[in-house]
Amino acid sequence: MAGRLPRWDVAPKTLVFGAFSFDGNGAVLMQKQENRQLLSGTERRVWQGGRSLVRFARQRFELLLVPVAMAVFVGVWALIGRLGNYPPFLLPTPVQVWNRFLTVAADGTLWYHTSITLWEILGGLVLGLTTASLLGYLLAKSPLLERFLSPYIVASQSVPIVALAPLLIVWFGFGVLSKVLVCALTIFFPVLINTMIGLRTVERDLMDLMRALQASRWQVFRYLELPASLPVLLGGLKIGVTLSVIGAVVGEFAQSDRGLGFLVNLANRGLFDTPLMFVALLVLMTIALSLYGIVSVMEWLLLRWKRES
Amino acid sequence: MPSTLRAEGIRHVYRGGSGELLALDGVSLSVDEGEFVAIVGPSGCGKTTLLRILGGLLTPTEGWVHLNGQPLSSPRRQVGYVFQNVNLMPWRTVLRNVMLPLEVAGVPRGVAEERARQLLALVGMEGFEEAYPRQLSGGMAQRVAIARALVGSPGVLLLDEPFGSLDALSREQMNLELLRIWQARRVTTVMVTHDLQEAIFLADRVLVMSPRPGRIRTQVVVDLPRPRTLEVVYTEFFGALSRRVREALDASSAL
Ligand SMILES: Nc1ncnc2c1ncn2[C@@H]1O[C@H](COP(=O)(O)OP(=O)(O)OP(=O)(O)O)[C@@H](O)[C@H]1O
Numbered sequence: 001m002a003g004r005l006p007r008w009d010v011a012p013k014t015l016v017f018g019a020f021s022f023d024g025n026g027a028v029l030m031q032k033q034e035n036r037q038l039l040s041g042t043e044r045r046v047w048q049g050g051r052s053l054v055r056f057a058r059q060r061f062e063l064l065l066v067p068v069a070m071a072v073f074v075g076v077w078a079l080i081g082r083l084g085n086y087p088p089f090l091l092p093t094p095v096q097v098w099n100r101f102l103t104v105a106a107d108g109t110l111w112y113h114t115s116i117t118l119w120e121i122l123g124g125l126v127l128g129l130t131t132a133s134l135l136g137y138l139l140a141k142s143p144l145l146e147r148f149l150s151p152y153i154v155a156s157q158s159v160p161i162v163a164l165a166p167l168l169i170v171w172f173g174f175g176v177l178s179k180v181l182v183c184a185l186t187i188f189f190p191v192l193i194n195t196m197i198g199l200r201t202v203e204r205d206l207m208d209l210m211r212a213l214q215a216s217r218w219q220v221f222r223y224l225e226l227p228a229s230l231p232v233l234l235g236g237l238k239i240g241v242t243l244s245v246i247g248a249v250v251g252e253f254a255q256s257d258r259g260l261g262f263l264v265n266l267a268n269r270g271l272f273d274t275p276l277m278f279v280a281l282l283v284l285m286t287i288a289l290s291l292y293g294i295v296s297v298m299e300w301l302l303l304r305w306k307r308e309s
Numbered sequence: 310m311p312s313t314l315r316a317e318g319i320r321h322v323y324r325g326g327s328g329e330l331l332a333l334d335g336v337s338l339s340v341d342e343g344e345f346v347a348i349v350g351p352s353g354c355g356k357t358t359l360l361r362i363l364g365g366l367l368t369p370t371e372g373w374v375h376l377n378g379q380p381l382s383s384p385r386r387q388v389g390y391v392f393q394n395v396n397l398m399p400w401r402t403v404l405r406n407v408m409l410p411l412e413v414a415g416v417p418r419g420v421a422e423e424r425a426r427q428l429l430a431l432v433g434m435e436g437f438e439e440a441y442p443r444q445l446s447g448g449m450a451q452r453v454a455i456a457r458a459l460v461g462s463p464g465v466l467l468l469d470e471p472f473g474s475l476d477a478l479s480r481e482q483m484n485l486e487l488l489r490i491w492q493a494r495r496v497t498t499v500m501v502t503h504d505l506q507e508a509i510f511l512a513d514r515v516l517v518m519s520p521r522p523g524r525i526r527t528q529v530v531v532d533l534p535r536p537r538t539l540e541v542v543y544t545e546f547f548g549a550l551s552r553r554v555r556e557a558l559d560a561s562s563a564l
C-alpha cells in the first residue's frame with residue numbers, strides 16, 4: 001500500500017501553492033503555473049462557464065418568442081380599444097399608457113415608487129428566504145420539532161395575508177418594515193415546504209457514504225444536502241420570487257403613501273387615472289418576470305448535470 | 310497501510326415498528342493483511358448488515374470489531390466502502406466523485422485532483438473525468454465507485470455485491486479488473502456476492518452464510534494459484550471448489 005501514491009493524510013502542503021476554490025457546482029480552481037494539467041483544467045472550466053451562457057441564450061431561442069407574444073398582446077389590446085372606443089378610465093389604449101409612462105418616468109415619480117417597492121421585495125426575500133430555509137432545515141432534521149410546530153405553521157396559512165397586513169401595519173408602522181414583513185410572510189410557506197421536501201429527498205445511501213467518509217455536519221450539508229436538494233430549492237425560489245411581488249403590493253395596499261401598490265391604489269380609487277394604474281401594473285409584471293428570469297438563469301448554471309445525458 | 314480486520318461474536322437485532330428482527334447471530338471472522346475474503350449467502354441473510362458493521366457504519370447489538378487491533382465503533386477513513394447500489398453523486402462529474410473522499414478529508418484541491426486522476430487511470434476510466442454518472446454504463450459507474458473507495462488509500466476495502474447488476478460478460482471483465490487492482494494495491498478485501506463462481510475466482514477464502522439469522526456456516530479455502538486468469542474457471546479443481554461451496558450453501562439453507 002505504501003509507495004506508488006503519496007498518502008493523502010500526510011500529503012505535504014508544499015505540493016500546492018495558493019490553491020483556493022469557490023465551491024459550488026462548477027468549481028473554479030486556481031493553481032500555480034507549474035501544474036499544466038490543472039491550469040488547463042481551470043481554463044477549461046472558465047471556458048465551459050462562458051460557453052454554457054452562450055448555449056443558454058441559443059437553446060432558449062424561444063425567449064425570442066417573448067417580444068412576439070408581447071406584440072400580439074399589445075395589438076389585440078389596441079384593437080379592442082379602437083373598436084370599443086372606451087373612455088381612458090375604463091380602458092386606456094396602449095398609446096395613452098405609453099404617454100403616461102413617459103410623463104411619470106420623466107418626472108421621477110415612477111422610479112421613486114418602483115425603488116420603494118423593489119426595496120420591500122428585496123428585504124422580504126432576504127428575510128423570508130433565510131427564515132424559511134433555516135426553519136425548513138431544522139424541521140427536516142427533527143421529526144419531533146416538525147410534529148410540534150407543523151400544526152401552527154399550517155394553521156397560520158389559513159389566515160389570509162390580506163387580513164393580517166393591516167395588523168402588521170398597526171404593529172410595525174406605515175414604513176417599509178411592515179411591507180417587508182408582509183412580503184416575507186407571503187413567501188415563507190412555499191419556501192419552507194420546498195426546503196423540507198428538498199432535504200428529505202437526500203438518499204439514505206449517500207448519507208451513509210458521507211458517514212463512511214467521516215464528514216462533519218457542515219460537510220454533509222455542503223457536499224450532500226445542499227447540492228442534492230438544490231433542484232427543489234430552486235423550484236421553491238421560483239415560486240417565492242413571484243409571490244414576493246404580490247406580497248409587497250398587498251402590504252402597500254393595506255396602508256402606504258409610496259410604492260407601486262400605492263400608485264395603483266391612488267390611480268384606481270382617487271384619480272381614476274387608469275393609464276397610470278396600467279403603468280404601475282406593467283412595471284410590477286416586469287419585476288416579477290425579471291426575478292423569475294434570474295432564478296431560471298441560476299438553475300441553468302447550477303443544474304448543468306441535469307441537462308447532460 | 311495493510312490492515313487486519315477481526316470480528317467476534319457479532320449479533321445484530323433490528324428494532325422496528327413491527328417488532329424485532331434477528332439479522333445476525335454469533336458471527337466471527339478474521340481477515341488477514343492483504344487477504345481477499347468473499348462472503349456468500351442467500352438473499353436477506355444479513356450480508357449487508359455484516360458489511361456495514363465491519364465498516365463501522367452500524368453498531369452491532371453484541372460483539373466487537375477490531376481494525377488493526379483497535380476497537381472500531383465508528384467509520385474510519387482507512388476503510389473504503391463500495392455500496393450495493395453504486396451510490397455516486399449525480400451532480401458531480403466522475404472526477405469530482407472520486408475526489409470527494411479527499412475533499413472531505415481536507416486534502417488540497419490540486420493534490421486531490423491529481424490522485425483522483427491516478428485512481429481513474431487505475432480502474433481504466435481515463436477520458437471520462439468530465440462525464441456525469443448518468444452518462445455511464447453500470448460497469449463504468451462501478452469502476453468509478455471502486456476508484457472512489459480506493460482514493461484515500463484505505464487499508465481495508467469492503468465491497469457489497471459490487472457487480473450484482475451487471476450481465477455475465479461485464480461481470481467477468483470487472484472481476485479481472487478487480488483482481489488486477491487488488492494485486493496492484495494489496496488491500497485487505499471483504500466482498501459480498503451471491504455469485505459463487507465470482508467468489509471462488511477472486512477470493513482466498515469463501516465464507517458461506519446461513520439464512521437469517523445469519524451465521525457463518527462454513528469456510529472454503531481457495532488454494533488456487535495466483536495470478537489467476539479466466540481459464541482457471543474451467544479447471545477440474547475449480548469445479549470441485551464450486552461444488553463444495555454449493556453444497557455448503559445448500560446444506561445451510563436446508564437447516
Ligand atoms: N434498517 C433495517 N431495519 C430493519 N430491518 C432491516 C434493516 N436492514 C435490513 N433489515 C433486515 O435484515 C435482514 C438482513 O438484511 P441485509 O440487507 O443485511 O441482507 P442481505 O444479505 O444483504 O440481502 P441481499 O442479498 O438481498 O442484499 C433482512 O431480513 C432485512 O429485511
Ligand SMILES: [Mg+2]
Pocket residue numbers: 356357358393469
Ligand atoms: Mg445486501
